[in-house]
């Protein structure tokens with residue numbers, strides 16, 4: 001039985017035997033992207049779960065060339081990898097980075113901004129599990145409002161994280177980057193198509209993929225794909241692209257599913273009150289007003 | 298070809314490479330001990346649609362003779378494959394010792 005998506009990517013595995021938790025969404029994103037880019041991808045991973053689970057001496061779970069960068073330096077190392085290989089006459093390769101939300105929106109944002117500014121020919125993929133997972137679930141700039149982490153505990157006065165999630169996709173787009181996109185491992189064919197598209201574009205490409213972490217989100221390992229789909233279906237995340245100065249929505253849910261159903265499935269949100277959920281729903285609606293006004297639908 | 302588990306060998310300090318590892322795709326340990334449940338494919342039901350292969354975070358599913366097959370050395374028993382299979386050709390069973 002033919003599967004068009006499976007046929008469009010490599011049959012080889014380039015991220016195999018890794019030590020990610022069972023059902024890890026980040027590992028699915030890395031695996032899928034490398035199957036698009038193939039053996040000539042050179043991947044750069046900063047400190048974070050995907051480097052921690054991929055490089056355990058003497059075991060190396062990447063079958064393509066891969067290297068760990070400093071936490072802040074994913075994009076600057078990508079710049080160096082691309083320039084170095086080009087200087088040595090290599091043509092057929094892709095420099096690709098896989099950084100977490102903390103590694104992207106907080107500590108790595110300066111290097112990323114610099115790379116986009118220089119328009120270096122790289123693909124930067126942020127796998128967003130919405131906290132610093134590898135060090136035991138601390139809040140990052142991409143942790144959503146209300147989420148309980150070890151640094152934003154849920155008590156009777158304060159109900160988890162008090163700040164909204166940074167909008168990294170639009171921050172990248174604001175550089176007038178050649179290509180930026182959002183994705184989710186719950187919509188894997190869409191993510192795969194975006195990595196494919198990015199690999200054909202010259203200059204800096206930024207892809208932001210929601211990649212649930214069962215350990216940090218408080219869901220069962222088999223819930224990863226469903227919850228990554230549900231976050232799009234309930235409107236708290238959206239699938240979009242930025243190209244040639246234009247935002248484009250790729251997927252418009254006919255009707256949003258229940259936000260509270262999405263939240264209450266997860267341990268990190270279970271403490272939320274009806275009022276908290278109202279705040280989250282109102283901010284979703286505001287975001288969608290903005291999307292309807294400013295995005296091609 | 299998939300990465301495979303290398304034979305365990307002792308190496309001296311001088312053999313330790315200065316870079317991250319010996320070579321790309323160098324596996325020395327399996328993950329099968331992590332499982333408490335294992336996916337079992339029903340070969341009669343499976344239509345080889347490859348959805349489970351696409352979504353397995355560990356990439357341990359391949360299609361052999363038109364049916365899904367699992368590399369149990371590296372399957373972690375997450376159960377994503379069983380959920381993604383529309384026709385319920387994958388059953389999660391307790392891991393028995």
Ligand SMILES: Cc1ncc(C[n+]2csc(CCOP(=O)(O)OP(=O)(O)O)c2C)c(N)n1
Pocket residue numbers: 026047048049050071072099100101102103104129131132133134135140
């Ligand atoms: C400069 C520096 N600060 C802190 C750390 C410790 N550290 C390692 S991984 C990590 C968390 C990374 O979070 P994120 O980027 O979201 O990736 P995730 O682990 O969630 O995949 C931290 C804080 C470090 N390695 N280097």
Ligand code: SF4
Pocket residue numbers: 019020021022023024025026027049053129133134212213214215216
């Ligand atoms: S802690 Fe979360 S992100 Fe890290 S390996 Fe486990 S599931 Fe993946």
Ligand code: SF4
Pocket residue numbers: 338342343344345346347348349350364365381382383384385386387
């Ligand atoms: S998803 Fe189900 S039917 Fe499709 S290949 Fe996997 S086991 Fe077979």
Ligand code: SF4
Pocket residue numbers: 023335336352353354355356357358367371372373374375376377378379
């Ligand atoms: S249980 Fe998880 S790791 Fe094992 S084959 Fe299914 S999806 Fe892959």
Ligand SMILES: [Mg+2]
Pocket residue numbers: 100101102128129130131132133134
């Ligand atoms: Mg993270």
